[in-house]
Amino acid sequence: MKIAAIAGSNANHSYNRMLLEFIAKQYQDTDEVDVIDIRDVPMFNENYKGRAPKVIADLDQRIGSADAVIIASPEYNHSITSALKSVIEWLSYEVHPLEDKPVMIVGASTHEQGSSRSQVQLRDILISPGVNAQVYQGSEFFMSDVANVIDEDGDITDEMSIKFLDKCIDDFKIYAWSINRMVEERAAEAAKKEAAKD
Secondary structure: OEEEEEEOOOOOOOHHHHHHHHHHHHOOOOOEEEEEOOOOOOOOOHHHOOOOOHHHHHHHHHHHOOOEEEEEOOOEOOEOOHHHHHHHHHOOOOOOOOOOOEEEEEEEOOOOOOOHHHHHHHHHHHOOOOOOOEEOOOOOEEEOOHHHOEOOOOOEOOHHHHHHHHHHHHHHHHHHHHHHHHHHHHHHHHHHHHHHHO
8 A cells, every 4th residue: 555654743853753764664565655754845825826836836746646545643742733734724725635544643742741732723624624534533643651662773662562563554544544435435436427428
């Protein structure tokens, strides 16, 4: 499966980016995971109407061509980052690559509660009108005390976390396959009705 993995931080050192890079390495034999770095994405501004930065066209293409999306969300002040919110605003303004796209939310934090609050908030944003993503509602994967779970090489050192991540990814892929099939069938039915009008 081709998966676009969006790191929701623009910090140079990001455990959430490291988590996605681990996922890309862990499943490289079965899936193509494209880790998307948002550090070069400017803050959203409606004044760009009709002339969005090239980086947005690149995100649109990479996400649009993927079978599914994984977003790793940090948590700042019980919320998602301003950088991630800005990216989603770009991707729901003049382009809409997340529409009907299967999306899984994961997250890592140095604190005990992981990124649980930001994941809840991000879910609400992703299902809002204009974004319309198909957000996976199964097991939630968030790592707390991440500084002691991911080593300097970017590897997860806790075997239980790896096993749970494996389960979450496997279940999400089944969900993504089902959603994509539903979307394809719906598009085919709409095309058939349109052709019948001619």
